[in-house]
Amino acid sequence: MTTHSPADLRRLQAEDTGRPVDLAAKLGLPEAALVLAHVGHGVQRIDPTLGRLIPAIQSLGEVMALTRNRSCVIEKVGTYNEFHDGEHAAMTLDAEIDMRFFPRHWVHAFAVEKETEASVKRSVQVFDAAGDAVHKVHLRETSDLTAWQALKRDLVVADQSDSAEFGVRAPVEPAKAAPERIDALRREWSEMTDTHQFNTLIHRLKMNRLGAYRVAGAPYVRPLAVDAVPALLERVHAGNVGIMFFVGNMGCIEIHSGRIESLKPMGPWLNVLDPRFNLHLRGDHIAEVWAVEKPTKRGPAISVEAFDAEGALIFQCFGLRPEKGGDAAEWAALVQGLPVLAEAAE
Missing domain, CATH: 3.40.1570.10 (HemS/ChuS/ChuX like domains)
Incomplete structure (x- = not known):
């Protein structure tokens, strides 16, 4: 170098x-x-x-x-x-x-x-x-x-040098499933009362998020077509549907709660250009999309989640909670209507 x-x-x-x-x-x-x-x-x-x-x-x-x-x-x-x-x-x-x-x-x-x-x-x-x-x-x-x-x-810190040694970037963990634990995954998934319990559950079963989605099956997850992502944004925009959109990396997660006012695709980019909320999403990076349903005390938490070819999570999108102006039935119907993966539809 x-x-x-x-x-x-x-x-x-x-x-x-x-x-x-x-x-x-x-x-x-x-x-x-x-x-x-x-x-x-x-x-x-x-x-x-x-x-x-x-x-x-x-x-x-x-x-x-x-x-x-x-x-x-x-x-x-x-x-x-x-x-x-x-x-x-x-x-x-x-x-x-x-x-x-x-x-x-x-x-x-x-x-x-x-x-x-x-x-x-x-x-x-x-x-x-x-x-x-x-x-x-x-x-x-x-x-x-x-x-x-x-x-x-x-x-301000004492060290004001203009160079530093950096560590090696951690590789993306590929999908990790434990087929012998599928029954336990489904049983414990059904018993969840809060979405935050999911990470603990899959960690205990020696799986990760994408690996669990790949083996869980209905009614917990449905594989969607890659085209489900632009369709999701278009339908949320057209229907003025309230959403919670999560984008993150290893160090933080940022969440938009509200609606989409201005959707502007440009080349591979899917862009939201609202006055106080912008989103820039590389549609060509999306390799897998899942519709996911988790039980909670307040009813099912339904999300659309996208991953890249290496298995990295790109985003999660949930319906806006009813107490914040969302409509759970409207969100469930929107997700149900998204295009499914061709292989899954056959």
Whole structure:
């Protein structure tokens, strides 16, 4: 791999008009290396500890929160409110900025200021040990700049070097099933009272999510056609159906609860371009889609879940809860009507 100095990386970024993540891939570097190259040039390292960072971000007021994986980007405008810290998991529970955080993946954090012809763009950017983006927070015109200066002052760390050693990116775990435990899977699935019990269940049975879906069968799961994803978005948009759309990576999950106002496909991208919610989904990355039903105390939780060719989860979509304005029967009917996988229909 060719070694680039921080000065080289700054020059290459100045010449590139695309996304930093794409330039990093082209150079064979983690994205964080591009940010690090600007330390001392509009970028400073800050403390990634959630218990310090999220309250500082909350003080900024209205911002744009961005989370992505390899196939999907979600962007929400709002304020980080009702933060609940935790050793292994944390969360914000605002109606707009609804997040789940997994602290061990928050390793490198930066306060970034980038001058453009029109303005100065400010953001907090967080990366994992491999240098892959975990979460980004972009300030808006209405954000509190006094709080921004306080964030930079209070969270600055002693190490302000412009390079770092990154770990190896963890490979995607392929579908893992245990056929000899199918009966136990189905029995325990039927006994669930909360969707959060599912991860514990499959872990105990030595399976993962996709592996369990592949072997569970009806009435727990139905394989859908890849075309079910654009159909899902189109029908949610056309019917003004309330949804909860989850997009995440190893370090965090960001959730949109509401409706879709503006659907704009462009090439391989399926885009939602609403004033306070944007979604950019690579339709050509979708390899498997499942309709999933889990029992809960409040009735069945029905989701549509998409995976890429390596088995990585791209997104999950649930119906909006009735107490938040959703219609459970409407959502169930919409999912029931999505195109099924041809092999399953035969």
